[in-house]
Amino acid sequence: xxxxxxxxxxxxxxxxxxxxxxxxxxxxxxxxxxxxxxxxxxxxxxxxxxxxxxxxxxxxxxxxxxxxxxxxxxxxxxxxxxxxxxxxxxxxxxxxxxxxxxxxxxxxxxxxxxxxx
Numbered sequence: 001x002x003x004x005x006x007x008x009x010x011x012x013x014x015x016x017x018x019x020x021x022x023x024x025x026x027x028x029x030x031x032x033x034x035x036x037x038x039x040x041x042x043x044x045x046x047x048x049x050x051x052x053x054x055x056x057x058x059x060x061x062x063x064x065x066x067x068x069x070x071x072x073x074x075x076x077x078x079x080x081x082x083x084x085x086x087x088x089x090x091x092x093x094x095x096x097x098x099x100x101x102x103x104x105x106x107x108x109x110x111x112x113x114x115x116x117x
Contacts (some may be wrong), residue, residue, distance in 0.1 A: 031059060031060035032055075032056020032059070034056070036056060039055050
């Protein structure tokens with residue numbers, strides 16, 4: 001194998017890890033903002049950023065859990081369907097959303113089969 005091939009192999013090995021890390025960090029930062037605002041409101045002189053991150057993590061977990069509860073019932077499924085219908089009418093958003101939806105659906109199906117074994 002040549003040096004060029006080693007570089008390309010290493011690059012294609014690192015890219016999925018870097019993208020995954022970036023997405024997870026962005027999601028964590030996005031969902032921890034409400035927690036940071038709440039902590040700063042309740043404790044205005046707070047100088048411990050770890051508390052803000054812990055509250056942010058807890059809020060992220062609770063948000064995802066509540067979305068799961070809402071989407072699992074009949075009304076939530078209907079609202080989700082309406083939301084998807086609206087997204088399907090926006091040209092570029094439709095393409096991005098459908099691609100990500102297909103990926104997550106594929107992962108969810110494979111996870112269901114993995115737990116059955």
